[in-house]
Amino acid sequence: MxxxxxxxxxxxxxxxxxxxxxxxxxxxxxxxxxxxxxxxxxxxxxxxxxxxxxxxxxxxxxxxxxxxxxxxxxxxxxxxxxxxxxxxxxxxxxxxxxxxxxxxxxxxxEHHQPKAKVNQKTIEIVKSTAPILKQHGQEITSRMYEIMFEKYPEVKAQFSMSDQANGSQHSRLATAVYNYASHIDDLESLKAMVNKIAHRHVQNHVLPEQYPIVGECLLLAIKDVLKEAATEEIITAWGEAYQLLAEIFINREQEIYNS
Ligand code: HEM
Missing domain, CATH: 2.60.120.10 (Jelly Rolls)
Structure with missing residues (x-):
């Protein structure tokens, strides 16, 4: 040094x-x-x-x-x-x-800072949905993979089908989404989680252009599972919050791809 x-x-x-x-x-x-x-x-x-x-x-x-x-x-x-x-x-x-x-x-x-911004109202809405996500997390993520593999079958090859069958990937994604919702006002505390997932993504050749796919399918799954409880306000807030999370992952993954 x-x-x-x-x-x-x-x-x-x-x-x-x-x-x-x-x-x-x-x-x-x-x-x-x-x-x-x-x-x-x-x-x-x-x-x-x-x-x-x-x-x-x-x-x-x-x-x-x-x-x-x-x-x-x-x-x-x-x-x-x-x-x-x-x-x-x-x-x-x-x-x-x-x-x-x-x-x-x-x-x-300085390092590139995320461009996506979430305002205080979005932070509050997303945080308020954390308990619902904890309760329905597995159901939402199972539905999200179902929608994604049907709409975008080309991404299927990147995933382990045994982890899909036994639900372990669903619960890992559910935990990550819940952690994000509950710490969206303290992103620093998510660094270790982001780092671990980003390394896994790089191993599985995840690319920046795939983030909108997961975002779209996640929002559709939230709507499907929570039904009328998923108000327009909640969906809009999650849309914005997802963009920020996607940017954080994309930046970290870019660093790993370049290292
Ligand atoms: C912000 C959005 C995302 C979140 C929160 C997320 C979360 C996760 C988590 C928690 C894991 C498990 C990591 C571990 O092994 O501990 C994972 C793995 C993985 N993710 Fe993501 N991910 C996101 C976006 C994406 C995107 C856009 C893709 C591309 C299609 C993707 C593809 C994968 C793949 C292929 C794995 C490995 C799973 C397996 O081997 O079956 N992820 N992700």
């Missing part, structure tokens, strides 16, 4: 060339400043060092201080010489090679 040089609550200035230290081989990195918005790291690469092509889920910039290198960014070749500044949008593939010794500052911006 590189050491952080600056305490972000204090003013600081330095001569960057004083911080440069080249290793015999490979890379030496020093985090100069890290706060909630960005991380600025000084990279010093020995001549000939190569960083293989990869992607990052965060926007990034490179500011070259000294030396010479070659950056391949989204298929374009960029010569890195002192004073060159490069912006690399999130998810753009990039890799580089230090032709000579090379020192640059890499700035990584």
């Amino acid at each position: 590189p050491k952080t040089i600056i305490n972000p609550t204090q003013c600081f200035n330095t001569i960057l060339s004083d911080l440069i230290e080249y290793p015999k081989n490979g890379i030496l990195s020093k985090v100069i400043l890290k706060d909630n918005n960005a991380q600025n790291t000084l990279f010093c690469l020995a001549a000939g060092t190569e960083i293989e092509e990869h992607t990052s889920t965060r926007n990034a910039t490179i500011t070259v201080i000294e030396g010479k290198g070659n950056l391949i960014l989204a298929g374009n070749n960029i010569i890195l010489t002192p004073g060159v500044f490069v912006f690399m949008p999130a998810n753009a593939p990039h890799g580089l090679q230090a032709e000579d010794k090379l020192a640059f500052i890499l700035t990584l911006s």
Whole structure:
């Protein structure tokens, strides 16, 4: 773990060339400043060092201080010489090679925040449905898979049919939906659950474009099971809340696919 040089609550200035230290081989990195918005790291690469092509889920910039290198960014070749500044949008593939010794500052911006927003009223409605979901969870999720496999049979191949037959996947989904409903005002506490499910999704090749399918079938199942108790207000609130949850999963899964 590189050491952080600056305490972000204090003013600081330095001569960057004083911080440069080249290793015999490979890379030496020093985090100069890290706060909630960005991380600025000084990279010093020995001549000939190569960083293989990869992607990052965060926007990034490179500011070259000294030396010479070659950056391949989204298929374009960029010569890195002192004073060159490069912006690399999130998810753009990039890799580089230090032709000579090379020192640059890499700035990584904050993680992408979910765009979907739920208002206080939606939060209250969704939370108020948590006890109903606990009571009818298994029934709702069984119905949801029934609807989904009938309307979208192509997704069937991704699921274990024995877990469908014994109901274990229905109860895992019901638990997740219930946990979400009861913690929608404290998403941080759902991180471990999201992480576990996201890894499972990646193993099963779940893709972002499949989320609307599950959303549609889940809402239809809620309506089918709760009947008139599923008021328009409840369905609208769940529609919005689902979008937020889907975005949280999609972002986490994107990170795992890219890692
Ligand atoms: C916000 C929506 C979703 C929630 C809350 C959710 C929840 C879950 C949960 C709790 C599990 C079990 C994880 C474990 O093994 O512990 C799971 C597995 C899985 N999910 Fe999702 N999921 C969602 C969206 C989707 C989507 C869009 C798809 C794509 C069709 C999908 C496909 C799968 C598959 C294939 C598995 C593995 C199940 C098996 O092996 O049978 N999920 N999901």
